[in-house]
Amino acid sequence: MSPLLIYLVFGSPTYHAEARFSIASAIVRARQTPSLKLSIRVYTDDPNPYAGLPVELVDFSLARRESLTAPTHYVFRAKHAILLEALQEVSTAVLIDTDTFFRESPLQLFERVMPGQLLCNALGPLYGEIREQPLYQLLAGTLQSKGLADDGMRMTNSGVIGLTQADGAVLQHALQLMDEYYAESEQAYTLEEFSLAVSARVAGLQLAECTDVIHHYWSRKKLFRAKVQAWNAKHWQEPLSEQAVADTLLVTDVLPRPPTATRLAYRMAIRALPVTCRQFVREVIYGCYPYSNEFDAACASVWWEKALDNALEKGADPAEVLGWLDKNVVGKLLGKRRAEVRKHLMHYCKVNG
Template sequence: MMPGRAPRQLVYLVYGGKPEYHREAKYSILSAYYHAQGKCPRILLYTDEPAQFTDWPVEVIELDAVTLKEWTGPASYLHRRKAAAIRDALAYADQSIFIDTDTFFTSSPLTLFERLANAPWLVDEIEGVWKEHKGKVLHDVLAPHLADRHCVDQNMLLINSGVLGFQADASKIMDKTLALIDEMHPMAPDIHIIEQFAVGVAARHLGRPAESVGVLKHYFSGKNYWRHIIGAFFMQHGEKFSDELVQASHEVPQSKPRPAWWHRLNFRVRSLFLPSRVRSHAKLAYYASVMHADVYAEACGRGYAEELRRKAIPQGASISAQPWSRVLSKQHRQHLAQLLDISE
């Protein structure tokens, strides 16, 4: 059964079968319910695994393999699915606001609709102006084409589409967005933000959008850390929806945990004579080793350890063989070795 029409809705898209994606969406939904205080708008969720959201307060539209394939378009661009889901969701509410899963609310989601009432459209944030990207691949490849074919000038605003809504019917804008994606992605296939760039091009004539700043946190730049933190929350409380789970969600820190001040000071002293190229890796190692204050600090420590592994530990190498290891005590090295499952 397809959902009925609602006055307002929040829209989520989650696909791909990875548990961390489902947990991201669930935690974002919990935060919306916590801050809405009983007045949460309808939540419409597009997913290829509806069983993951059984008994959750969402209306689900199941995505089969055919639809997911179709939504990638002629160039098989995965992020095109987001624009396709937004376009589809417009049929089910008078006003829709799309929310990326890597978010959580810090204020009532109703505030987003209040901001949208005073602006033609709403975005996560304004990230800059098109002319500021001169010399970058996206600008070099697309600027002449967009100027000639679509009369896009250099003062177009660039937006982050982690939150996206329109005051009036946006069917034509989203149709234009999909067409622009199909046109531009083959020209810049390595640029993963073509979807949100296309939205900015299609909606540029609407005027300046409102922003979601202060209403929710979009942690796209620290996803590795927040996935560990959110995973720790569900490890403690389970994933069965309840009012108790909504209330418990507020125990998760609203900003990424940091080591205690004395640990930060100690690191500065220990790393004083390290070369600058080594110091950033030493910081990752030290922070991973000392973050034990609570389950969320420990989870963040695992994030530091994983970043360290990616950046600074060659395959098969030991910790003590690395130049940054001199900031670590024997106890620190032991703990880091346990986190990374490698030798000291």
């Protein structure tokens, strides 16, 4: 069987939309290396979003989910369980989170999956460098006394997990660690990837990362989701049409910001404003900039919301922030879009209390 790329998708429509674009990006980028015969499997509670995509669908209903997350019902336990299941059928498999898309051909991903090596999305800090975090304070003493971890253990990001069949036991051990330490870790959200790092250390696996091949947008998620949502809205019916393929390449990992010279000009234009409102105005302007890339332009409302959220976190109240839009220099910079920004933020405030 061909190298297997696996997605686990359930719950919110947002996750399905993310997965749909990630899969499309894998297929489009795979065309750059025709030698790769790629198989894609989606474990999901809803098959409908994957119409038009050449994928194998596997049921992941509530009953299936409960069986794979027992006994603790820690939801991310299912990632290791389904990857282990797949490795009983294929020699090489990679599981990838939904909030990802491909920068390069998946061939480069699978070239890094080899016996004795764990492929993860990115290498993290050393265990001893996170002494202030709960996973160290709660578990380090126990794990170190058992010889399972030390301060030199490298942490991993499991947005991507790639293994060969020969190293499947690493997943089994990680599952055991999750079950054993779930309560002791106070139900840590990241216990899954931590357990993988511990298990890989015990097995003596080398670690490889793939940030150059995969963009995992766990940071600045709202901005990248806006790009992905715009692509889905445009290409829901035909995700692999000629235009959809072309547009897939336009959804980039670049944050949508005006050019450097323009940003400096904005800073100069607002320098007379009170310091308290400059960041808000600057971020609103970033959203209003006329980007030539339609998927960057789709991030406008996210910039505006981010600007408001940041101002509120610093102690401003909504009425004060909206009042900043009335300043003359702001009106000149926003032009006709000022009314649009105000309307959107008033609605955002209402919805979010």
